[in-house]
Amino acid sequence: GMIELITEDPLTRRQEEYLRACRTAVDRLLRTVHDVSELARPEASELGESCFGVEEEVGEVSGIMGTLARRKGLRFECGLEKPSPVVLWGDRGRIGDMLVRLLDNAIRFTNHGAIGLRASVEILEPESARVEFLISDTGPGIAEDTLLQAGRQEDRTAGLGLPLVRRTVQRMGGEMAIVGEPGIGLQVRI
Numbered sequence: 001g002m003i004e005l006i007t008e009d010p011l012t013r014r015q016e017e018y019l020r021a022c023r024t025a026v027d028r029l030l031r032t033v034h035d036v037s038e039l040a041r042p043e044a045s046e047l048g049e050s051c052f053g054v055e056e057e058v059g060e061v062s063g064i065m066g067t068l069a070r071r072k073g074l075r076f077e078c079g080l081e082k083p084s085p086v087v088l089w090g091d092r093g094r095i096g097d098m099l100v101r102l103l104d105n106a107i108r109f110t111n112h113g114a115i116g117l118r119a120s121v122e123i124l125e126p127e128s129a130r131v132e133f134l135i136s137d138t139g140p141g142i143a144e145d146t147l148l149q150a151g152r153q154e155d156r157t158a159g160l161g162l163p164l165v166r167r168t169v170q171r172m173g174g175e176m177a178i179v180g181e182p183g184i185g186l187q188v189r190i
Helices: 002-006 013-039 054-071 092-109 144-149 161-171
Strands: 050-053 075-080 087-090 114-125 128-137 177-181 185-189
Touching: 002 013, 013 054, 013 092, 050 054, 050 092, 054 075, 054 092, 054 114, 087 128, 092 114, 092 128, 092 161, 092 185
Parallel strands: 075 114
Antiparallel strands: 050 087, 114 128, 128 185, 177 185
16 A cells, blocks of 8 residues: 555656565565465465466566675576566466576575576467466575475575475476486576
8 A cells, every 4th residue: 555655746757666576576575475375275276367478477486686786796697488478368467476586585595696597488289378487596496395495494594485386386287307416506496
């Protein structure tokens, strides 16, 4: 509500960008609270599907997370394998939330080097496509089995982000692969 009140006053272009980022972050935080409560329930809620462009979603997420990475002194590399004017049908909000969670983990656990987000779209049939996101970092790495158990063990360093992403990916009919070794960094492919 306060963000909406601020927008009633004249703002510079920079202030408008900051407020847009705040509004997006608040929406994602509310989704996280919803997802955590959903994780505690065995039954699944419906997905909110709509039309969206992958390039637009990647741009929005990279705008927020790239700023956080650069503030920490990390390079942020982002892009689409090939420009894709394809409009997809799916849960854009959840896809954005998954990318934010994965990038947030990468930024949090990486002290030097770079964070990367790559997206690719492969048209399978006239009304079917495969979308792949690759999140990578140059952080300390971690064993894959540790990542998948995060949030269930007493080790709270990894938090709930990865288990929530994995569950959401599975509910959307996708797969999640994690390549992580101590000392090498991490790659998450969804």
